[in-house]
Amino acid sequence: MKLLYxxxxxxxxxxxxxxxxxxxxDSQYKIPRDKICLYLVRNMMKQHVYPVxxxxxxxxxxxxxxxxxxxxxxxxxxxxxRSPQKTYWAVARGFVPESGDIKVPLELDxxxxxxxxxxxFIRQATIEIPVAVGKKFPAARYSLMEVKPHSGxxxxxxxxxxxxxxxLLGDAYHGDSHHNRFFRNELxxxxxxxxxxxxxxxxxxxxxxxxxxxxxxxxxxxIHALFDANKPMSEKLxxx
Numbered sequence: 001m002k003l004l005y006x007x008x009x010x011x012x013x014x015x016x017x018x019x020x021x022x023x024x025x026d027s028q029y030k031i032p033r034d035k036i037c038l039y040l041v042r043n044m045m046k047q048h049v050y051p052v053x054x055x056x057x058x059x060x061x062x063x064x065x066x067x068x069x070x071x072x073x074x075x076x077x078x079x080x081x082r083s084p085q086k087t088y089w090a091v092a093r094g095f096v097p098e099s100g101d102i103k104v105p106l107e108l109d110x111x112x113x114x115x116x117x118x119x120x121f122i123r124q125a126t127i128e129i130p131v132a133v134g135k136k137f138p139a140a141r142y143s144l145m146e147v148k149p150h151s152g153x154x155x156x157x158x159x160x161x162x163x164x165x166x167x168l169l170g171d172a173y174h175g176d177s178h179h180n181r182f183f184r185n186e187l188x189x190x191x192x193x194x195x196x197x198x199x200x201x202x203x204x205x206x207x208x209x210x211x212x213x214x215x216x217x218x219x220x221x222x223i224h225a226l227f228d229a230n231k232p233m234s235e236k237l238x239x240x
Contacts, residue, residue, distance in 0.1 A: 001040050004062060005212045009071040009205055011049070012040055012212045015063040017191045017219075021054050041065055052078050056155060058170070060213040061196025070137070074204050079152070080136060084117075084201040088147040090121075091193035091223060093179050096143040096237040101158040106153045118150040119160045126225040129237070131186070134178035142169065142179075144227045150154060168191040180198050189222050189239070 005012035016142045020031050022038045033039045041049050049053050050072035066072035077086060099122045105169075107115040125144045133140040143166070149156050155174065161167055162174040169175065169183050170192040189192040198213040216224075 001037065001044055002215075003044070004214065005210070007203075010052070010064055010066045010075060011041070012064050013037070013044075014063055014200070014214050015055055015060055015196075017058055017060040020057045020110060021051050021063065034082065034156065037063060038065075047051075054075050055185050055196055056192075056194075058172070058192035059194045059196060060217075062086075062199045062212050064199070078204060082090060082150065082152070084199050086149060086196060087198045087200075088149070089193075089195040089197045089220065089223075090145050090147050090157065090161070090167045092143045092145060092161050093141070093176055094166045094170065095126050095141050096121065096123050096145060096161075096164075096166050102164060104160060104163045107161055109153070109223065116151065117153045117156050117160065119157055119210070120150065121145045121147045127231070127236075129233070132180070133182045134176070139181065140179065141166065142227075144223065146214065146233065159193075187209070187222070189219060189226070191219070193223060197222060 002014040003011060004014055015037055018035065020036050023036055038049065038051055039127045047067065050069060051062050051066060051229070052066050052072055052075040055061065055063055064075065065234070067076050085230055100120070104117065106117045123143050123145050127142050131142045132138050133141050147157055155240060158168055158171050158174045162171070167175040170180055172180070185192070196214060198211065200209065202208070202209045203210050225231065
């Protein structure tokens with residue numbers, strides 16, 4: 001857990017993919033303590049910390065923890081009011097539009113009722129690989145995007161892109177197994193291609209603007225190299 005930010009009220013860490021923010025609510029699902037961010041960050045800080053928002057286990061990137069229960073209440077209210085601006089990196093199957101807004105209602109996980117949800121995106125780059133993944137098309141197409149969720153629904157980004165027929169790569173629940181396997185086995189890019197790249201908000205105690213960014217890593221260096229228009233395809237396919 002790399003520490004990205006610290007002040008007397010809260011910290012931010014760089015969450016790796018495959019780690020849960022806190023123990024699952026359903027006790028029948030057993031997650032090892034060394035795969036739970038809450039315990040790891042408590043040990044790192046040598047004190048109690050309080051989760052104030054969530055990232056899916058498969059998602060990496062910026063994750064905040066409050067350092068007191070009072071601070072947790074203030075920051076949770078900030079997230080409930082949707083004041084933080086969150087930016088994600090993502091890779092989708094197919095060529096998405098250059099930019100767009102997805103305003104498709106999503107059902108709540110617990111009740112099944114539909115709730116409004118809004119995700120915007122800007123396409124950063126595209127690539128076409130001359131491989132018939134899944135045998136449906138003669139070539140595989142992918143899009144690299146910058147994504148901003150404007151609401152905070154369960155698996156919102158993943159579900160929204162699946163709803164517009166551009167599922168995220170590496171998504172085991174909402175994605176395309178053929179393309180997931182191609183990314184993993186042929187390109188050496190494992191796991192969900194979704195990263196909480198940055199978060200920006202007004203500090204609740206100082207009034208200053210706070211910007212926290214997750215650094216790039218080996219996986220996302222591979223992804224950006226894959227979409228590099230200046231690299232010949234022969235080099236791109238040697239990424240592993």
